[in-house]
Amino acid sequence: MEAIEWNDVYKTGIEVIDYQHKRLIQIINDLIEIHEKEDLRVDLIDFVLDELILYTKYHFEKEEIIMSEIKYDQLDTHKDGHGKFVEMINNFKERTVSSDDITSELLHYLKNWITFHIEVEDKKYVDYIMYSPGIV
Numbered sequence: 001m002e003a004i005e006w007n008d009v010y011k012t013g014i015e016v017i018d019y020q021h022k023r024l025i026q027i028i029n030d031l032i033e034i035h036e037k038e039d040l041r042v043d044l045i046d047f048v049l050d051e052l053i054l055y056t057k058y059h060f061e062k063e064e065i066i067m068s069e070i071k072y073d074q075l076d077t078h079k080d081g082h083g084k085f086v087e088m089i090n091n092f093k094e095r096t097v098s099s100d101d102i103t104s105e106l107l108h109y110l111k112n113w114i115t116f117h118i119e120v121e122d123k124k125y126v127d128y129i130m131y132s133p134g135i136v
């Protein structure tokens, strides 16, 4: 699987959010790289997955604070999306990563979710911020 390449379409223009998105992509790329190695290190995947779970929690909290500060009208829907993602990763983690198939499925899911979420879902609240200058 190809690593995710940072693309300017992912850019929100909010420095802290762009930084955190890059970090999330980097962690997912670490997982992809580990998975590409011939002798799959399940323990390592598990370790990096924990890092992803922690960092995701930290990042979603930051985004949700911003969205509530600007009184974003789709906050609840956006939060639901975050919640479902966390649930999915935790499910994967339980089934973990004991088989190659599950790891592949996990990586496809992560890659699709993060790129779509940043490019489409996060852009919506960024557009909203345009109308609330001085918030972040």
Ligand SMILES: [Fe+2]
Pocket (backbone or CB within 6 Å): 063, 078, 082, 117, 121, 122
């Ligand atoms: Fe988000």
